[in-house]
Amino acid sequence: MKNNNRHLSALALALLAAFPLGATAQSIDELRREQRALKEKVDALEKKLKDAESKPATGGMTEQEKQDFNRIAIKTEALEDSQESMGFRLLKISGQMDPSFIYNKLQRRSGFQFLNKVEDGGYNYDNSYFGMAILDFQKELEGGTKWRFTLAPNRGVGSVFDGNSPVHEASVSIPLSDLQTRFIAGQIPDWSGYEYLQPTLNKLITHNLLFDFTLPTAYTGAGMEIVRGKWIYKGVVANMNKSMRDQRERSPVFAYRVDYSRGEFQGFGFAGTHGKAANFTENIVDGLGEPIPQRDSTVHLFEFDAYFIRGDWTAQAQLSYGMQRKAAISVDPVTGDLRDARWWGISTLAAHKFTPRFEGILRMDYLNNRKNGGGLLGYTASDDRNGIGPGWTDDGTGTWTQNDTEKGTNRFALSMGVGYLFNLNTTLKAEYRMDRATEAVFLDAKNGGYKKTNHLIGLGVVVSF
Template identity: 30%
Template sequence: LMPNRGNGITLLANEHGDIGNNILNTAVVTVPITATQTFVAGLMPSFGGYEVQQSNQMLTLTHNLLYDFSDPGSYVGVGWNYTPDGSQWAFKFMVGNEQYRTYGSVTQTGTNALGDPITTSNKIPTLTARADYTWSSALDIGGSFNIGRQTLSSAIDATTGQAVYGAGGQATSSGGYFFFGEVDASYTAADIQYNAEVDYGQQQRAAYNGGNAQWYGFSLLAHRKFNAPVVGRMGVTARYDLLADSKNGGGGGGVALNGNGMDPYNGFGIGADCLANSQANGGLGFECKGAVRQDVALDLLFYPTQQITVKVEYRHDWASQKVFLRN
């Protein structure tokens, strides 16, 4: 039981489409089959990326852009973990529901007796797998992939009474294929830690203009602990992230755009000036490109006791388009 943290986790919607405010964070049944093989089932975080979810294990105050907006969130499903005896390899496999949404898409058939939209579920599961190679006691290199079908956001058009799909209402169906892959590395030796990750993803019909969404990015992190006069044990962390989500107006993955093709709080989607120019000429901004997002985070960590960690972070975010609430 733990409150959800990070945009990548709070987008786990339940069967009614409600998001967040759920302290049931992880629920896993683990059954050892042999000394090297384990069966697992339940609500599990995805295999993507180097960053952990729990704040007390993070070396920064905030999550990186890939964790929040690129890497898959959580799954409900069944899996198989395998570590060959005496090998430096470790493998994980899982078949589960969609990365974020367990609820269905609105159909063309209207509403039920209670006035709620009739929905159909996505019955195609997602396959996800991960492999890790322990190069040495300090270096781990790994990667993961996801492939399946994802449900798009949907609503009933008040004018026509018909269902529309996608952020811009331009998608031709209620979903499409989803593919995501990443490689990451972690180096930990004494008081030093380095992390790196590269992501690539595609989602069919998930972009703002109804086309295919495509995103890619990377994250780099460096951390060092040391002893300082007066304050004692402390650490410093520097991180840089880039996430490009420009194709067809942006969208897909963990990027949730509004009806104007924007996420003004997280800085994704089309720019305000491009939308204004498009509307002035009778358009809806479907010709605009989405934003390329970057951030840099600098952290100081203090360890006054073994049970307490105090973090102070300076973070600066910017984008290639005018997409923030304050441009």
Template identity: 30%
Template sequence: MRKKLICLLVAGSLPGIAMADTTSDEIKALQAQLNSLQKEVKQLRAEVAAKPKTVAAAPAAAAPAAPAVAAAPVDISSPDYGKSQATLTNDQVDAMKQQIANQQLKVDSLVDAQNTGPIAGLSVTGYIDPTYVYNRDLSSSSFLFANHESSYDYFNSTFGDIYLDIKKTFGVGPMAPSAEITLMPNRGNGITLLQNEHGSTGLDILNTAVVTVPVTATTTFVAGLMPSFGGYEVQQSNQMVTLTHNLLYDFSDPGSYVGAGVNYTGDSSNWAWKFMLGNEQYRTYGSSIQTGTNALGDPITSSNKIPTFTARVDYTWSSALDIGGSFNIGRQTLAQGTDAQGNPLPGVYGSGGVAPSAFGTFFFAEADAAYTLADATYNAEFDYGQQQNAAFNGGQAQWYGISLLAHRKFTLPTVGRMGVTARYDVLADTKNGGGGGGVVLNSNGMDPTNGFGIGASCLANSKANGGLGFECKGAIHQDVALDLLFYPTQQITVKVEYRHDWATEDVFLHNSGSYGKSNDMLATQFIYAF
């Protein structure tokens, strides 16, 4: 009994340790401790009430008698026989009840702060992924991390950066709305891709920003800056099983959109739909392009007033297989030519400067599948896209491609958990010299760093005969990527990738100034997720 009393008094006088951290686990542990204390107090009070009370008879001349206490019954078979028994007074029970009430108040305060306080429903996650890349054609070998590079290349896209995801959920349960913002200071949408009405990038750290409001149990309203619905691959390095992205993600699938949409899950959990209406991709505002000047020399502009509609459907065939697809339709703005001083040239549109209009209808569709079972993952994607007036010679751009990926995890005795990945991509963009979608050609009809557009030899022959290369075909670009992945801890992933790219035309620029049909890249990446 003495041991039990001491434990109760010590436990009752403990400070509110859960105040240091308002996590659910600690709150539950403290609540369990209080429940146990309350049970013990009830048991002790029952024991006190059941014990017979005795009053000692004192002589008339004796001092006033001490307060009566409960006498414990004697059990000679008890191992504690012969030892003094602890007793519990009503005052001590009342003191313990007060201490337990104080602890209960602290628990209630923590629960309230967790559900309704300023940090309730707040989560901050992310990663850093310094990357080292060797590029044979460019004869470069360098760390890529927090580098302020404004161009988007397959060997320097969304890796070597800092990613921060901040999400706030307002309330609890499936009907609670939320707001989520992701930041990427150097390689995200804001720094390289988001454009204002004049086609200039904002150079900000904002990557996405989405508010989600459940309307019913099956329908959710979303609005803000969102990634497109296309493809099996994601942006985040810590969720990828390769170091570089596939060709379709980089140059075929649409990018991010500013708009609003609805997500719907049918009564059967096998089907899910997404719908969105927004600006043309990468535009934070409706585009505006100069088409001429008035009599006073002020610019006359034309705006893209046609929004883009995009949708996606997914069917969960089984717990391992998901099949989905998406499409986009809208109107895109073409690049406008400029003079030597950078002033816009009305009537000069497209990479070749001969597009008949400043805008072109854009259509894209893709189908993808993901099969995941235990430690094996398989992905497949097929793309098709076309864009009016967007090709190098001013005609219709048209492209199609395939991406196939296989990944498997396993454990080695000395190395531990690791994985291997193999990926093959092909993106054909040959019609009218290439262009459209995510393929951005220069004034010569080439993208010499990423291997698209017309070949250097075809362009040279065309110019030798008085042409501009408009009769040349664009390149078919292919690549194979092989990756080794290591998982030393839950937070750390190390990737090593060898990638070989090749094309049907001499579209890869060498550091010597010549052009070739292939390139090789070797890279390693260290990811720390938090």
């Protein structure tokens, strides 16, 4: 049998040399299906051969069957070598998309949202990471190095902070002393909070207030990932929300995350970002009234999150605190100087599966943003679509004036939704969301007035492979 195997290997190499990569015209799926079928035949023939060797008196494989076995074994080996030479070995390709329908009452807008550009209205709670299509390539090399390249045109993190980039993630993970101690580098989406960006991992359609307004978008840099038992540590020195620093900007941020799995059903994590990031305030103007561009300013962000998932129940929660130097919405009323923006918030989510396919979800958010007129990460001016900044008052004649500019508006959000697993690759979602503020800060597009409450209805279908 050993001599026969050596003969098969030599013959396989000869065939490959004569007909190089004969399977390249086939798709990877066809190659894999054919390889599986051939392996099943080889297994059956090997079993028959072993039975024949152990019981020679009962007969065994005929000469024709032996020839078939040799031919199948050679073809299987050739397919395996072809797959590896084309780079398909340990390559995983996956994707997902979620065409969505959104109705926003005060915006007087309803319709489908899918692959729309970030420039079309900017990043808002009713226009964030949904209505996207993702194609994800993951490759593991010999030795344990991992490579990941994820494309998400118009709706990925690259589009949010770079404007035109379709790259959502481009990262490498290289093992050092062992597979649990790794060097990581590249463009890495932010890892803060309990909620995930991808539609397949997010139970509702929209995201919570902390996700949308208090967390970084992505990091471009390098660092380490260490796994020790139930603990996972990650940290990078990076640019926050920038693929390259501007002129006269040299200071990076240090971003980290720590996760602990207490048991099979529960765990917690915390994340932080400290350093300098872009300051978008336009409250200081030159003699012509044009905004003076601000240099990057110091940010300190910290959040703690936890989860409990057991049986039909899911419970998640997050606490966040943040500040950015010279990024508040209102300037000092006496000196006219820029002031610091500060905020804190909480988000909780509970979900219950009434059946293995049908799940109900409830999420509640609160965001305290009163200091210095308000101001959040990337939101340094009043925003009457998202409900950020000082409120407005009607004098009774239809004329609206802004309230005390020293006080920003606190925000609430309540979301109720359902998810239905139509099949293994398709989930149907529906969500009702009520956003409320402590003052009238949501613009009513119908009459130009302001209200404290807005309503949103979303429908979506998530398909993945």
